[in-house]
Amino acid sequence: xxxxxxxxxxxxxxxxxxxxxxxxxxxxxxxxxxxxxxxxxxxxxxxxxxxxxxxxxxxxxxxxxxxxxxxxxxxxxxxxxxxxxxxxxxxxxxxxxxxxxxxxxxxxxxxxxxxxxxxxxxxxxxxx
Amino acid sequence: xxxxxxxxxxxxxxxxxxxxxxxxxxxxxxxxxxxxxxxxxxxxxxxxxxxxxxxxxxxxxxxxxxxxxxxxxxxxxxxxxxxxxxxxxxxxxxxxxxxxxxxxxxxxxxxxxxxxxxxxxxxxxxxxxxxxxxxxxxxxxxxxxxxxxxxxxxxxxxxxxxxxxxxxxxxxxxxxxxxxxxxxxxxxxxxxxxxxxxxxxxxxxxxxxxxxxxxxxxxxxx
Numbered sequence: 001x002x003x004x005x006x007x008x009x010x011x012x013x014x015x016x017x018x019x020x021x022x023x024x025x026x027x028x029x030x031x032x033x034x035x036x037x038x039x040x041x042x043x044x045x046x047x048x049x050x051x052x053x054x055x056x057x058x059x060x061x062x063x064x065x066x067x068x069x070x071x072x073x074x075x076x077x078x079x080x081x082x083x084x085x086x087x088x089x090x091x092x093x094x095x096x097x098x099x100x101x102x103x104x105x106x107x108x109x110x111x112x113x114x115x116x117x118x119x120x121x122x123x124x125x126x127x128x
Numbered sequence: 129x130x131x132x133x134x135x136x137x138x139x140x141x142x143x144x145x146x147x148x149x150x151x152x153x154x155x156x157x158x159x160x161x162x163x164x165x166x167x168x169x170x171x172x173x174x175x176x177x178x179x180x181x182x183x184x185x186x187x188x189x190x191x192x193x194x195x196x197x198x199x200x201x202x203x204x205x206x207x208x209x210x211x212x213x214x215x216x217x218x219x220x221x222x223x224x225x226x227x228x229x230x231x232x233x234x235x236x237x238x239x240x241x242x243x244x245x246x247x248x249x250x251x252x253x254x255x256x257x258x259x260x261x262x263x264x265x266x267x268x269x270x271x272x273x274x275x276x277x278x279x280x281x282x283x284x285x286x287x288x289x290x291x292x293x294x295x296x297x298x299x300x301x302x303x304x305x306x307x308x309x310x311x312x313x314x315x316x317x318x319x320x321x322x323x324x325x326x327x328x329x330x331x332x333x334x335x336x337x338x339x340x341x342x343x344x345x346x347x348x349x350x
Contacts, residue, residue: 017234018274021267024242028264060278089278111271114264 003128007053008033012043012069013087014061018110022056022087025114029121030128040064044072047079054125059088059095067102074103083124087112144169160197167193204304205312208294216291223280223287225332234273241266 009031011022019036026034035050037043041064043057055073059066066086073079086099087108096107106120122128140148147166151158158166171186241263248256298305330336337345 013274015231015274015277017231017238017270020235020238021270024238024245024267025264028245028260089275111268111275113268 003125004053005030005128006033007031008035008050009054009056010035010037010043010046010052012037012040012055012057012061012066014038014058018058022117025117028114029118040066040069040072043069047073047082048076052082054121055082055084056087057084059086059090059099067098070099070102070104085120085124141173144173164193200301200304201308203297204301204308207305207308208301209298209305209309212291212294212298216287216294220284220287221332223284225330227277227280228333230273230276234270237266238270 009026011019011026011034013019013022013036016038019038023034023036026032035046035052037046039061040057043055044064046052047055055069057066057069064072066088070084070086073082073084080103083105084103085106085108086104087110088095089110091109099107105124108116108120144166147169151162151166167190171190244259245263248259251259
């Protein structure tokens with residue numbers, strides 16, 4: 001199945017510079033429909049207002065963290081199948097385990113490079 | 129029954145009983161010196177009634193009390209109130225300034241890269257690929273701002289934790305610290321600044337002089 005390069009992607013991070021970096025890297029990979037949120041609660045609202053094909057979220061944000069957002073997404077009957085990639089500096093095993101148990105599709109540790117992002121997107125969405 | 133009459137009924141000597149009554153009547157907490165005075169009077173009045181073991185215990189307790197008092201004075205001399213009032217807030221302000229400055233610089237770099245990325249449409253495919261590759265490397269390198277920002281935030285939280293603990297210490301040792309402050313006023317700054325005194329480092333954005341201010345100052349010498 002081919003990847004819809006026009007899908008809407010929501011990126012979530014409390015650092016504006018990181019949002020900008022991810023947006024630019026996605027653009028280089030051919031994804032141009034990218035929206036931003038700066039914490040989990042803002043992201044959840046956007047996810048309920050519009051159809052997205054992927055969420056890429058940071059973990060450490062306030063007031064709602066990335067793991068809380070992930071749990072909310074998986075508990076929502078309309079959103080539960082949404083692909084979700086965590087992209088975070090939280091690299092302890094317990095974090096990865098918790099994210100996996102909460103239903104994350106893949107996990108990228110910061111600092112990351114464009115090649116890793118592309119590989120993870122291909123794993124989650126299919127080759128593009 | 130009032131305190132000193134209770135003391136009299138318990139067989140306490142009248143002089144000691146009167147002193148206890150005076151201390152109870154005052155609105156403030158007795159000082160260490162007053163407590164020591166009463167304990168010594170009490171020890172003196174009890175000497176004939178106490179065994180050698182009891183006297184040894186009381187002696188040890190007295191030494192312990194003196195040691196605690198001495199330790200409190202030494203801690204007061206370290207002026208922990210200055211740590212929370214001056215040093216820690218300065219450190220956290222400096223760290224916040226680092227986060228702000230790196231974020232601003234990173235955004236400027238990213239903006240320049242975005243402009244460069246858009247220009248690739250006007251380049252030959254071969255050159256455009258090379259430029260895009262370089263731009264991607266810059267994006268990747270800019271990850272540092274997020275990571276350093278998070279690390280500095282952790283340090284700020286740790287400093288805040290220390291500040292809370294020192295605040296608790298200051299509250300517990302309040303009298304000793306204010307006594308020390310009163311008896312050891314800060315030395316006046318030397319009249320002439322040395323070269324070392326002039327090493328202030330970068331100023332916080334809210335305190336830093338702008339180039340226009342510097343130029344105006346320079347002009348004032350003309």
